[in-house]
Amino acid sequence: MLQTGRGNGDNPPPGTSSTGAELLIVDEADRLKTAGLEQLRDHHDRTGIGVILIGMPGIEKRLARYPQLYSRVGFIHHYKPLSIDEQAHVLDRKWPHLGLGASDDFATTEAIAAITRITSGNFRLITRLVDQIERVLEINQITTVTKEVVEAARENLIIGVM
Structure with a gap:
């Protein structure tokens, strides 16, 4: 059975449980080399674990150069300074x-x-x-x-x- 990361209600997708999802959070991801980004993509593909990449502004432009990884990006959020x-x-x-x-x-x-x-x-x-x-x-x-x-x-x- 092919799992796309969306549960059907009966069986949670890989990397999740009925009580939540497992996440891999990578801070300063903008400092990763291409091989490191590729390993993160492969890990996500094999396990289904969600990945959050945190980096400096402009990281999205760098990720866009890697279509295998960028096609898996769900959304990008830019944090604004606190008022x-x-x-x-x-x-x-x-x-x-x-x-x-x-x-x-x-x-x-x-x-x-x-x-x-x-x-x-x-x-x-x-x-x-x-x-x-x-x-x-x-x-x-x-x-x-x-x-x-x-x-x-x-x-x-x-x-x-x-």
């Missing part, structure tokens, strides 16, 4: 232990503005910067995040030209 409100929400909800004060507190507003300016809404960079902020707080035995703490954390990261 200022989304960044504030992430900082407020995900990292309450940072010691950010009330949102109307000048030091907090200034610190969030510095984080926003430095990261330009890049979620991965926000995560790296917050990790570094935590280190600066711990090393210096500080309990409140200020603009100066954010700048000190930024100086310890390699994040490109500012």
Whole structure:
């Protein structure tokens, strides 16, 4: 029986179960050479396991040059930078232990503005910067995040030209 990756309700396709699907997630897929991409395609073909490729903008143009792989691409999604409100929400909800004060507190507003300016809404960079902020707080035995703490954390990261 030929299976196309779509279940008929009786038997789940290979690589899936009745409770979900198995996925292979490849970060920085844009760094893979042709042989690596071919291995991923072959693995998908043999197992039916779904593959998610995460890469820098332009990866879709590179994949388009490999029709054997590109014909299996279901969709491409470009993540946009987080808005200022989304960044504030992430900082407020995900990292309450940072010691950010009330949102109307000048030091907090200034610190969030510095984080926003430095990261330009890049979620991965926000995560790296917050990790570094935590280190600066711990090393210096500080309990409140200020603009100066954010700048000190930024100086310890390699994040490109500012």
